[in-house]
Amino acid sequence: MADRASTGTNVPRNRFEFAHRPETDQSFENALSKARDGTRLSVADAIALLTTGTERAGIDRERKEQVLEAADRRRAEVVGEEVTVVANLNNNVTTACNTGCLFCNFKDRSEQFLIESDSDHGGFTKTPEQSREIVASALERGIYEVTSVSGLHPAFALDGEHREILESSDRGDLNYKSPSRYETDPGTYCQQIDAMDVGGVHVHSMTPEEAAHARRGTDWDYEEVYQRLAEAGLDSVPGTAAEILVDEVRGVICPGKIDTQGWLDAIEAAAAVGLDTTATMMYGHVENEAHRALHLQRVRELQDRTGAITEFVPLSFVHRNTPLHERGMVDRGASTDEDELLIAVSRLFLDNVEHIQSSWVKYGDAQGLKMLTCGADDFMGTILSEEITKRAGGDFGEYRSFSEYVEMIESIGRIPVERSTDYRQRRRIEGPPYGPVLGPNADGTPLV
Ligand SMILES: C[S@@+](CC[C@H](N)C(=O)[O-])C[C@H]1O[C@@H](n2cnc3c(N)ncnc32)[C@H](O)[C@@H]1O
Ligand SMILES: Nc1c(NC[C@H](O)[C@H](O)[C@H](O)CO)[nH]c(=O)[nH]c1=O
Ligand SMILES: N[C@@H](Cc1ccc(O)cc1)C(=O)O
């Protein structure tokens, strides 16, 4: 029996032979006092805080509360009492993807999308025209950001020039097939971005993994790719595909993806051509606290170099329908204690990233609100539709209205604020009616 109130972590220790282990001689007390007085934390400090001390198993509840309190205080000093939300739409273009990430159930095997296939994949591909219609009608309703992330459809090319290179290549390793072979032609990445760039909407799209797909078979660097996308209408880049930025973990959960350095290079390139980015961490699967701490360090160093990261978004792994779970490699995602500590330590460690997001898609409404008292200050967006978490087995819904947001945020004594994607425009949400006003067509009419 534990001598103090302690709870388990869901880290699958001893199942994987990782070189990085959550071992540190840094004491919890020392790490906590550094966190409290604002000294820049080391990886060892982060491990001590995430584990509430490595000298015993499980999470010590009293210590956890101390970490959460320190993070909440830091949040108040850095950003005050405002909680931001964004009026946005998710428009994912296609689920066709053969990358085979073991944590993902968003993807469908691309062969099923070929004209000759008669299997029912249950997924989708949208043409640029369909994307434009979806964004245009959401824009009428008052949204001002579209977030678009997609499977790596073999028919995707960056633009016409890239299409010609891919068509004339005799390399068999490029994961390319002509669009004419598919039931639906997704067009090029630039055509999709251009199509979604309607009426002044902010286009947030093209993860580092998608950017890698958009340069396959060429000698273009990431800057070239993001430059062309920016010219097509791209405004900022989602820092997903980060997963855990430690290669020994990527080798287990997403061996087909770009490596840690590739992800960092892509984000630096986006920043170099003037695009804002976000950064994420998908945690709660095979990795341990040392990997989480190393990931935070890589994000902090990246931000020291670029200053382009507007927010950090922890994404708690949704395990239910994923290969990792189905193959018995993980039993479940992170525990609530781990979720809370991850938000808090992100706030304390990332002293150069102003905003930490609480994702209600991942945590649900009640726990999502709780995260706003553990160091987070942004409460995501309205999104209007959601496929990735839903397909993985999450059940927290696909939409939050501004009136729901106001009720939730005020219930914890905080101030609801509408923000632009880049946080440069902010407006306190007043009403009723509670609708967005920052967008080109937003006039305060509720988004329902
Ligand atoms: C589904 S991908 C789509 C974009 C693109 N294919 C890529 O990998 O960058 C976007 C992100 O969703 C997140 N994701 C996927 N499956 C998830 C799951 N089961 N739980 C939590 N996050 C997940 C991962 O962080 C992933 O990078
Ligand atoms: N826009 C945000 C989303 N959108 C939902 C994602 O498309 C996706 O379903 C999921 O989050 C991938 O893991 N999700 C966030 O957590 N934060 C956002 O800002
Ligand atoms: N909006 C956040 C989080 C996000 C997470 C998952 C997504 O699929 C998309 C976005 C970002 O820009 O990174």
Ligand code: SF4
């Ligand atoms: S995470 Fe992205 S790249 Fe990996 S399988 Fe899913 S859709 Fe494909």
